[in-house]
Amino acid sequence: MTSQVRAPRAQPTPRAKAAGRGRPSKAAGRDLKETILDAAEGLFARHGFHGVTIRQVAAEAGVDTALIHYYFGAKRELFDAVFLRRAEILNTARGLSMDAYEKSHAGRMTVEGVIEAFIEPLLRISQDGGQGWKSYFALVAQVNNTPAWGGETMARFFDPVVHRLVETLKVVRPDAEYRDLYWSYQFLTGSMMLALSETGRIDSLSEGQCHSSDLGAVRARLFAYCAAGFEAVIDRAPKA
Amino acid sequence: MTSQVRAPRAQPTPRAKAAGRGRPSKAAGRDLKETILDAAEGLFARHGFHGVTIRQVAAEAGVDTALIHYYFGAKRELFDAVFLRRAEILNTARGLSMDAYEKSHAGRMTVEGVIEAFIEPLLRISQDGGQGWKSYFALVAQVNNTPAWGGETMARFFDPVVHRLVETLKVVRPDAEYRDLYWSYQFLTGSMMLALSETGRIDSLSEGQCHSSDLGAVRARLFAYCAAGFEAVIDRAPKA
DNA sequence: GTCTTTTTTCACTAAGTGATGAAATGACGG
DNA sequence: CCGTCATTTCATCACTTAGTGAAAAAAGAC
Numbered sequence: 406m407t408s409q410v411r412a413p414r415a416q417p418t419p420r421a422k423a424a425g426r427g428r429p430s431k432a433a434g435r436d437l438k439e440t441i442l443d444a445a446e447g448l449f450a451r452h453g454f455h456g457v458t459i460r461q462v463a464a465e466a467g468v469d470t471a472l473i474h475y476y477f478g479a480k481r482e483l484f485d486a487v488f489l490r491r492a493e494i495l496n497t498a499r500g501l502s503m504d505a506y507e508k509s510h511a512g513r514m515t516v517e518g519v520i521e522a523f524i525e526p527l528l529r530i531s532q533d534g535g536q537g538w539k540s541y542f543a544l545v546a547q548v549n550n551t552p553a554w555g556g557e558t559m560a561r562f563f564d565p566v567v568h569r570l571v572e573t574l575k576v577v578r579p580d581a582e583y584r585d586l587y588w589s590y591q592f593l594t595g596s597m598m599l600a601l602s603e604t605g606r607i608d609s610l611s612e613g614q615c616h617s618s619d620l621g622a623v624r625a626r627l628f629a630y631c632a633a634g635f636e637a638v639i640d641r642a643p644k645a
Numbered sequence: 646m647t648s649q650v651r652a653p654r655a656q657p658t659p660r661a662k663a664a665g666r667g668r669p670s671k672a673a674g675r676d677l678k679e680t681i682l683d684a685a686e687g688l689f690a691r692h693g694f695h696g697v698t699i700r701q702v703a704a705e706a707g708v709d710t711a712l713i714h715y716y717f718g719a720k721r722e723l724f725d726a727v728f729l730r731r732a733e734i735l736n737t738a739r740g741l742s743m744d745a746y747e748k749s750h751a752g753r754m755t756v757e758g759v760i761e762a763f764i765e766p767l768l769r770i771s772q773d774g775g776q777g778w779k780s781y782f783a784l785v786a787q788v789n790n791t792p793a794w795g796g797e798t799m800a801r802f803f804d805p806v807v808h809r810l811v812e813t814l815k816v817v818r819p820d821a822e823y824r825d826l827y828w829s830y831q832f833l834t835g836s837m838m839l840a841l842s843e844t845g846r847i848d849s850l851s852e853g854q855c856h857s858s859d860l861g862a863v864r865a866r867l868f869a870y871c872a873a874g875f876e877a878v879i880d881r882a883p884k885a
Numbered sequence: 886g887t888c889t890t891t892t893t894t895c896a897c898t899a900a901g902t903g904a905t906g907a908a909a910t911g912a913c914g915g
Numbered sequence: 916c917c918g919t920c921a922t923t924t925c926a927t928c929a930c931t932t933a934g935t936g937a938a939a940a941a942a943g944a945c
Contacts, residue, residue, distance in 0.1 A: 629878055638869055
């Protein structure tokens with residue numbers, strides 16, 4: 406309403422000062438679609454879904470906002486595209502890692518070995534995959550900790566590989582109760598995601614003795630930490 | 646600018662259709678300030694800082710947006726007020742719990758005992774403190790996992806009690822290296838925060854065998870899990 | 886009672902927000 | 916060379932946002 410009669414448009418469209426519309430398409434280095442996804446990924450990881458405007462994404466990617474809508478539709482669809490892009494790669498890598506472990510250690514599997522096969526691919530990808538992957542892990546950690554957000558998304562993409570972890574552990578420790586395995590997994594995933602998202606908190610907390618970017622240090626401790634935790638929970642099963 | 650000469654105000658202020666301005670102050674049940682903080686706390690916990698507008702907070706609390714600005718100033722200050730309100734209570738409870746443990750178990754402390762003294766107050770508060778505290782923990786978990794957010798805030802409020810934990814553990818295990826203790830603490834905090842934020846993920850993951858609201862189940866496992874993890878990390882110190 | 890202070894509501898603004906229609910651009914096939 | 920069409924930009928819309936100034940109402944002081 407407001408009964409504004411709509412101002413007569415000061416300049417009647419300055420008409421095409423135009424310095425290049427059209428389609429260079431593949432001109433600007435890599436595919437523009439990927440450039441947009443990269444920009445969105447970094448921003449979403451740092452500030453969360455609502456903390457980012459598509460105008461910021463557009464500016465970061467060096468494109469017009471309309472182009473983002475042209476490729477991805479609404480903002481939420483852009484977010485889903487960011488999330489989806491790497492999820493599949495992740496699941497494949499993890500599946501292969503567990504395949505390899507089960508095959509090479511058939512009959513001689515250990516809790517720590519299974520856990521290593523489950524986590525190690527993520528550490529390696531984060532170390533070798535560049536900034537994009539680091540942003541992605543921070544994003545997943547955030548989604549995982551946002552009740553009104555993570556539920557469905559996380560479940561759809563990551564439940565299968567978790568079920569596989571649990572089943573494999575059940576083979577290694579047939580005496581374990583499923584409830585104990587699920588709770589232990591929840592503890593594991595909390596530790597793992599926090600480590601992968603490299604928040605920098607441990608840097609200041611430890612006054613420079615540790616660095617959250619030092620994934621080697623994580624590797625040297627996390628497997629043992631989680632494995633010992635699993636064993637302890639199984640051994641003192643609550644029914645006892 | 647826009648050179649709008651200020652429209653003559655279509656209706657020259659309809660003049661007090663007024664159905665109660667003024668100050669019932671303490672009239673509406675509890676202090677309005679607390680009502681606003683409660684509303685903000687719940688919304689921030691579910692949707693994050695940027696996912697909430699002060700209009701939503703106002704609607705939820707049943708007040709005008711201007712009143713929120715009157716009491717708290719800018720949106721960020723409201724958030725800080727929410728964060729601060731419970732932080733002190735938390736630190737006090739934890740300090741007392743560790744005091745009590747150190748006194749009652751002087752000379753006979755264990756890693757698991759120290760960890761229990763560190764975590765147990767949070768579990769009890771979450772169980773006995775009502776929905777407000779549950780929202781608060783979800784909020785802290787989110788802040789903790791948001792790189793561009795948590796840093797300073799988390800450090801200011803929670804570093805002291807963490808340093809105390811580390812120092813006490815160093816007494817129990819003088820052979821431990823500080824780096825190992827800090828890393829183990831990071832794993833612990835990831836697990837603990839995820840458990841406290843009760844995301845509901847474990848419910849669907851375990852197909853109903855576990856419930857994230859079942860903090861008794863957490864208590865029965867988390868202390869043992871973390872303690873075993875600490876001991877394992879200390880025992881296989883990376884220098885070895 | 887009147888005066889003052891505190892609390893509450895209303896009306897409003899300037900700056901953004903996500904999203905869209907249409908025009909412009911160039912590559913490509915004919 | 917001309918038409919087609921995917922791509923890119925511009926201009927703008929309809930709406931929401933955080934935040935403010937001032938009036939109005941109640942409480943308390945005197």
